[in-house]
Amino acid sequence: MSKFKKKTGGKGPGISTASLPDIVFMLLFFFMVTTVMREVELKLQNTKPRATEVKKLEKRSLVSYIYIGPPKEMYQPQFGKEPRVQLNDQFARLDDIQQFAIAEKEEKSESERPLMQFSIKADKGVRMGIVSDVKLELRKANALKINYSTEKGTPRPLE
Amino acid sequence: MARREAPEINAGSMADIAFLLLIFFLVTTTMDVDSGIARKLPPYDEQQAPPPPVKKQNILQVLVNANDEILVNDDYMELRDLRLKAVQFIDNNHKGDCDYCQGTRDATMSENPEKHVISLQNDRGTSYEMYIAVQNELTAAYRELRNREARLRYGRNYDLLNEDDAKAVAKLFPLNISEAEPLKL
Numbered sequence: 001m002s003k004f005k006k007k008t009g010g011k012g013p014g015i016s017t018a019s020l021p022d023i024v025f026m027l028l029f030f031f032m033v034t035t036v037m038r039e040v041e042l043k044l045q046n047t048k049p050r051a052t053e054v055k056k057l058e059k060r061s062l063v064s065y066i067y068i069g070p071p072k073e074m075y076q077p078q079f080g081k082e083p084r085v086q087l088n089d090q091f092a093r094l095d096d097i098q099q100f101a102i103a104e105k106e107e108k109s110e111s112e113r114p115l116m117q118f119s120i121k122a123d124k125g126v127r128m129g130i131v132s133d134v135k136l137e138l139r140k141a142n143a144l145k146i147n148y149s150t151e152k153g154t155p156r157p158l159e
Numbered sequence: 160m161a162r163r164e165a166p167e168i169n170a171g172s173m174a175d176i177a178f179l180l181l182i183f184f185l186v187t188t189t190m191d192v193d194s195g196i197a198r199k200l201p202p203y204d205e206q207q208a209p210p211p212p213v214k215k216q217n218i219l220q221v222l223v224n225a226n227d228e229i230l231v232n233d234d235y236m237e238l239r240d241l242r243l244k245a246v247q248f249i250d251n252n253h254k255g256d257c258d259y260c261q262g263t264r265d266a267t268m269s270e271n272p273e274k275h276v277i278s279l280q281n282d283r284g285t286s287y288e289m290y291i292a293v294q295n296e297l298t299a300a301y302r303e304l305r306n307r308e309a310r311l312r313y314g315r316n317y318d319l320l321n322e323d324d325a326k327a328v329a330k331l332f333p334l335n336i337s338e339a340e341p342l343k344l
Binding site: 127128129140157158 | 170171173174176177178180181184185188193194195196197198199200201202203227238239281282283284285286287288289290291292294295296298299302340341
């Protein structure tokens with residue numbers, strides 16, 4: 001008679017799934033903490049150029065974004081293929097940038113204003129003309145701290 | 160009347176609810192870290208006061224034309240050579256009053272790191288990608304010099320220094336990139 005009798009018939013105890021919600025909640029909180037809400041709906045094509053000497057943008061709340069690029073295909077019948085500027089959720093004219101910069105400044109408290117940055121997110125295909133125009137408008141609005149948004153990697157002209 | 164035991168709430172669907180929330184957050188958020196090349200623009204001046212005179216030898220003129228070709232002090236140059244050229248130019252120390260410089264003291268390049276100016280001018284037709292690449296190479300030149308100095312003085316790279324030390328090193332090799340208005344052609 002062997003002591004190790006094969007159990008017959010009886011089902012296993014079944015794995016408890018009671019802790020599954022906890023695990024999922026943990027994941028949920030992890031993602032909530034590490035990510036940020038997508039602020040705007042991008043209406044133009046935006047592939048960043050690559051650069052190696054990048055600095056991380058600190059304090060997201062103090063950064064305002066200016067997008068430059070050719071409109072996405074679905075908007076091209078209306079806005080054409082030439083690069084445009086996007087502020088917040090809509091296409092803007094160059095004259096709107098000053099207003100935008102001032103409005104963004106007004107939103108922040110006095111002590112935080114000197115730390116504000118404007119991040120220029122331009123598509124790598126655009127020409128410098130429109131970028132220079134944007135820079136000039138920013139200077140007129142006295143928004144002098146800027147950041148050319150790039151991806152990390154060797155710049156393509158160097159490859 | 161006998162008290163009945165409260166029936167237990169079935170928590171089986173809790174996981175489904177949590178998954179739903181999780182997927183919602185996954186879809187609506189982005190994870191990309193924002194990074195880029197930081198620059199400071201000069202204040203806007205309506206009268207456009209003439210710039211202070213700078214000796215010609217202290218200026219490294221970098222021109223980028225509409226065909227993305229680079230002209231450094233009137234000589235055609237490849238992008239990959241720009242970094243070394245900038246390092247040599249900043250580090251040149253022609254005057255000889257910069258005791259931490261290791262330059263060649265060439266008479267055609269900057270007097271000392273404090274006085275040098277890199278003048279960057281691009282065309283309206285220059286591609287943004289090229290412009291960023293040039294900015295990147297110039298920044299890299301400064302980083303190389305600052306790293307060299309930081310390692311000599313503190314035994315660490317520039318990025319790893321504390322705030323005060325980093326400021327001190329940055330002062331030795333100040334970032335002097337002046338951007339002219341782009342050419343209008």
